[in-house]
Amino acid sequence: MDITALIVTGGKSSRFGSDKSLAILDGKTLLEQIVDSLPEKWPIVIVGPEFSHSRRSLRFTREEPIGGGPVSAVAAGLSCVETEFVAVIATDMPFAGQVIEDLADRGIHADGAIPVDSEGFRQSLCAIYRVDSLESALKSLPQLHSNSMRNVIAVLDLEEVTLEAEFASNLLDIDTLDDLNRAQSKERYVEKWLEEVRKALGVSIDIDTDSILNVARDAAHAVERKAAPMTTFLLGYAVAQGGDISSLVEKISLLAKKWPAAE
Secondary structure, three states, rough: OOOEEEEEEOOOOOOOOOOHOOOOOOEEEEHHHHHHOOOOOOOOOEEOOOOOOOOEEEEOOOOOOOOOOOHHHHHHHHHHOOOOEEEEEEEEOHHHHHHHHHHHHHOOOOOOOEEOOOOOEEOOOOOEEHHHHHHHHHHHHOOOOOOOOHHHHHOOOOEEEOOOOOHHHHOOOOOHHHHHHHHHHHHHHHHHHHHHHHHHHHHOOOOOHHHHHHEEEEEEEHHHHHHHHHHHHHHHHHHOOOOHHHHHHHHEEEEEEEEOOOO
């Protein structure tokens, strides 16, 4: 799918008490969490202050005036998008990448696809839109500044994807410090699982989580989803035979980038 990720970082963060995009979760800012969760092949546009990233080339822009709200931010970001589809993601949703990938894998019909949580809420800032449809919707509004995304999606024909309760937890948005603590608990939940797996297998080894996830992501998107677990298995086997994980990850990443699309 020809898609760009558009991350909006605006918002006053009044309930949180400081800039939410810079809040730390599992050693990374919320913004870095989102960037790292997205497929390598997707261009990324960020509406907000610039920063450097070790692995990704990012494009930045700002809404005018700054602080004009999410609709203004989306409109500003769209001016930098050159793909058919755009995934709009709020910076305070660190796990949104998993939902966006699921929507993309389903295929996009009509004007886009939007997730619906167990309470029936449509999350407009974690959705995929057809760019020309979104542009038309924005042009239909009397003003962009301080407008609501509810008014944007009201004029779009969006496919609603209802998420099961467990997967819908990835829609967690960080509005307060309590929300951040809940997100930390979600991360620790995975760590506890991995620790139990180590015990069950009788192994004691530190896991380079980022590298392994990057390999799985590259395989899933350059080939297809079922290639991810088998590729990470082969990576582990190679490491067990004495291979250096950094160089092996680089080899797989390069191979994935060159891999032809399925016919």
